[in-house]
Structures are given as C-alpha cells and as structure tokens.
Amino acid sequence: MSALLIAGAAACAIWALHYYLLLSNERKKAHDKLNDWMYKGLEKSSWSDSLADRVDGTEWAKKMRVKLDQASLDLKPSDYGSFLAMGLIGMIFIMNMMVGIESILVCVLISIVTVPVGSTAFLRSRQHIYAQRLDNQLSEACRLLSSAARAGLSIPQGLQLVVQEMPSPIKVELGRVVREIELGKDLEESVRDLQQRVNTNDIQVFANALIIQRRAGGDLARVMSEMASTMEERKIIHQTIRAVTAQARTSAYALPAISILIALMLSKMIDGFWELMSSLPGMIILGVFGLLQVLGVVLVKKFSQIRV
Known part of the structure; x- marks a missing residue:
C-alpha cells in the first residue's frame, strides 16, 4: 500500500514539474514577445555608440560643443573628433607616401601640429562667416x-x-x-x-x-x-575697408603657402633633406620656421584689420 502511495506521489510530482516547466516556457515566450513589441525599431547600442557617448561626456566635448554651435555645424563632438582622427591618419599617409618624408616621427609631429591648427582655423572661419552673414x-x-x-x-x-x-x-x-x-x-x-x-x-x-x-x-x-x-552705414564702411585691405589679407595666406612649396622643392632637390629635418637641429629649424610663419600671418592680419 505504501509503495502505491509513494508511486502516486512521485507521479504527481513529475506531473506538477512538467506543468511548471511548461508554464515557465510560456511565460518566457510571452515576455519575449512583449519586449519585442515595446522595443520594436530600437537597435541595441554597439561598442562604437558606447564609445561616442563616453567621448561626448568629457570636458573636451563640452568645450567643443560650444565651438560647433558657434560655427553652425550640426555635429556631435564625438563625430567631429572622429573626423580629426581620420584627418591625422590621412596627413601621416600623405606626408609619408606622397611628399616622401621617410621618417614616421617627423610625419607624426607635423600631423599633430597641423591637424589641430587646421581645425581651429576651420572653426574660426566658419564662426566668422556665420557671424558676418x-x-x-x-x-x-x-x-x-x-x-x-x-x-x-x-x-x-x-x-x-x-x-x-x-x-x-x-x-x-x-x-x-x-x-x-x-x-x-x-x-x-x-x-x-x-x-x-x-x-x-x-x-x-x-x-x-x-x-x-x-x-x-x-x-x-x-x-x-x-x-x-x-x-x-557701418556695413558700407566695412566693405570699403575689405576692398582696400584685400591685398594684405591675401599676402597673409600666400606667404606661408609659398614657404611650404619652397621646402617641398628643396626636399626633391637635396638628398637626405628630411633625414636632416628629423634630427635635433632639423627639428629646431622646423620649429623656428613654423613659429615665424605663424607670427607673420598674425602680424599681417593685425595690420590689415581696421575697427570701425
């Protein structure tokens, strides 16, 4: 008799476990369907999105967001930073493969200096054009x-x-x-x-x-x-001043371009030119060259700016 009771209890336990597992499976399916319906059309964030969110939360991103707004650029700081990174890599490739600078160190140093300076000049130009309009x-x-x-x-x-x-x-x-x-x-x-x-x-x-x-x-x-x-009336005066100082402003941009062109010509004419520039004296010469070029542009622009 006791054996029958134990067998019946075991059968009931197995039956109850079966229905419990069946009910759990149905609940899981219903939960998955509900999640699919609630989050339909929403994609899970990838590692790149997470990285972009972290970059956008930094202090650099907060400062850059203000500059992008002032330049009327509809970009996130992380997007603009990715463009800067691609520009840095592209500049290194151009210096090494096209210009012929064999020293990677010189390519990296020139790119690290050129890309931020170019970015600042681009944003300021955008801000100036936007403000002028x-x-x-x-x-x-x-x-x-x-x-x-x-x-x-x-x-x-x-x-x-x-x-x-x-x-x-x-x-x-x-x-x-x-x-x-x-x-x-x-x-x-x-x-x-x-x-x-x-x-x-x-x-x-x-x-x-x-x-x-x-x-x-x-x-x-x-x-x-x-x-x-x-x-x-001020607009008419400004237009007159811009017409008078057009030659000086053009010279401010033409002189550095001519100097860089001469340096590229010397690199093709003189063997080992970039090896000399990659040494300590050459780096000092490059630093003084860049400083004098920036100083010349700033002075010419200062002389050509007339406040009304």
Whole structure:
C-alpha cells in the first residue's frame, strides 16, 4: 500500500514539474514577445555608440560643443573628433607616401601640429562667416521690429514676425529665442544666450537694446529704425575697408603657402633633406620656421584689420 502511495506521489510530482516547466516556457515566450513589441525599431547600442557617448561626456566635448554651435555645424563632438582622427591618419599617409618624408616621427609631429591648427582655423572661419552673414541681416531685422512696434506688437511678437519673414541664419537664431520664450524662459536670458552664441558688436548692440527696452520701456520703433540705419552705414564702411585691405589679407595666406612649396622643392632637390629635418637641429629649424610663419600671418592680419 505504501509503495502505491509513494508511486502516486512521485507521479504527481513529475506531473506538477512538467506543468511548471511548461508554464515557465510560456511565460518566457510571452515576455519575449512583449519586449519585442515595446522595443520594436530600437537597435541595441554597439561598442562604437558606447564609445561616442563616453567621448561626448568629457570636458573636451563640452568645450567643443560650444565651438560647433558657434560655427553652425550640426555635429556631435564625438563625430567631429572622429573626423580629426581620420584627418591625422590621412596627413601621416600623405606626408609619408606622397611628399616622401621617410621618417614616421617627423610625419607624426607635423600631423599633430597641423591637424589641430587646421581645425581651429576651420572653426574660426566658419564662426566668422556665420557671424558676418548674421550681421548683414541684422539691419533688415531691426526694420521689421520697428514696423512691428509701430503696429503695436510686443517684442516677442516682433521677433516672431522676423522669424517668419527672414531667411537663415537670423531665422535660426531668433527662432531659437522665440521658442525659448514660448517655453517660459525670460526674454533677457534668451537674448543673453544669443549674445554668447554669436559674439559680434552688432549682436551685442541689438541684444542690449532689446534688454533696455524691456526693462525701461521707450520708443522701440524709433530705436530700431535708427539702429538699422547705423548698421547699414557701418556695413558700407566695412566693405570699403575689405576692398582696400584685400591685398594684405591675401599676402597673409600666400606667404606661408609659398614657404611650404619652397621646402617641398628643396626636399626633391637635396638628398637626405628630411633625414636632416628629423634630427635635433632639423627639428629646431622646423620649429623656428613654423613659429615665424605663424607670427607673420598674425602680424599681417593685425595690420590689415581696421575697427570701425
């Protein structure tokens, strides 16, 4: 009798274990289907995405993000860093294979110096061009704000009118100010952020005029109209100065290019030229050469810059 009871208990235990495993399997399938439905279309992050997220969280990325915004480049710091890395590798390859510099050390040193300097020059050029385009549109924006003030519109409504009527880049910058105001940010804080993004004299005057009008009131239409006339006169003066100093600015870029071309010609004419440059005296000569070239460019640009 006891043997029958033990056999029955064992059979029930096996039966219960079978149904438990079956139920667990069904629950796992249902859980997998739910996860597939919830995360449908989302890809798992790869090692490159994780590396990019880590790079974007560094202090270098925070500083670079500001520079990229000022240069109006829609890139993450990690993406821009990858371009710099590819540029560094490409520069080493060009120096070694095409130019004929056999010393890898010299190639690496030249690339390490050239790529950051080129990156800085590129970002500053982008910032300058972007700011110049914005300044050229600012007088027309002031006239629209003046017309909006005469029609009885407030400053945010006038900025919205400028965003609707004018093209980029002022549409993008003032559109960002308008969106921040609509989300509850104070007008003064939004305009201050605009000053930090685009730090030019005309933007500073424009932003300060809006802040003063918001704080103290006054005839906004008259202020914007006079500011537009002043900016247009300054634009004419700037164009005249650029035409007069065009030769000096061209010389600032032509002299280093001619010097580098002469150095490449000497490397083809003199055997062992780059071996000499890879030695300690040669590196000193290269350092002095680069320093004098940078100094010459800076001095020529300083002499050709006339502030108005």
